[in-house]
Amino acid sequence: MVDRLTTEARSRLMAAVKGRNTTPEMAVRRLAHALGYRxxxxxxxxxxxxxxxxxxxxxxxxxxxxxxxxxxxxxxxxTPSTRVDFWQAKFDRNVERDLRNGVRLMAAGWDVLEIWECQTRDRERLAATLQDFLGAPGIQNGS
Incomplete structure (x- = not known):
């Protein structure tokens, strides 16, 4: 399959992909705050x-x-159908980095939860996941 965008247009498009304040991230933040978590x-x-x-x-x-x-x-x-080797290497690095960061956080005493973009669509299920992971709002574990 041939890319329908020019190299410059594709570069602009990829540069616009956000890393922070994404729609799924904002959904989790809003729900966590509404549930009383800070x-x-x-x-x-x-x-x-x-x-x-x-x-x-x-x-x-x-x-x-x-x-x-x-x-x-x-x-x-x-996986995109063009430049498969490039994309696979990039995805492999992302997955490895995520795993490495999770291990380092757990070794430092942190509990880690990954929420996937597709899991943010079901608000009730997401709320239950947050409450199971975080416990009661305003009450710290072990206090």
Whole structure:
């Protein structure tokens, strides 16, 4: 399949892909806040700069796009038909980096939750996932 965009147009399009404040990330943030949880965003001093950091609970959440982070079994995790070797190497690096950051965070005493883009569409299920992971709002585990 031939790319319908010029190299310059494709470059502009890819440069516009956001890494922060994405629609799925905003959905998780809004819901967590509505449920009474308070958090910090993207702490640079933690491996991988987690999207949401609950310091008093020693818990972090990453909100991953299914395409970029290769959600297993998800239809959004398709591989482009052109430059397959390039894309596969890129995806492999993303997955390896995610795994490495998760291991480093857990070794430092943090609990880690990955929420996938496709999981943000079901608000009730997402709320249950957040509550199971974080516990009761305003009450820290072990206090």
């Amino acid at each position: 958090f910090r965003l993207c702490r640079k001093d933690l491996p991988g700069s987690p999207d949401l950091v609950f310091s008093s609970r020693s818990k972090v959440i990453f909100v991953h796009g299914c395409f970029w982070h290769r959600h297993p079994g998800c239809r959004k995790a398709s």
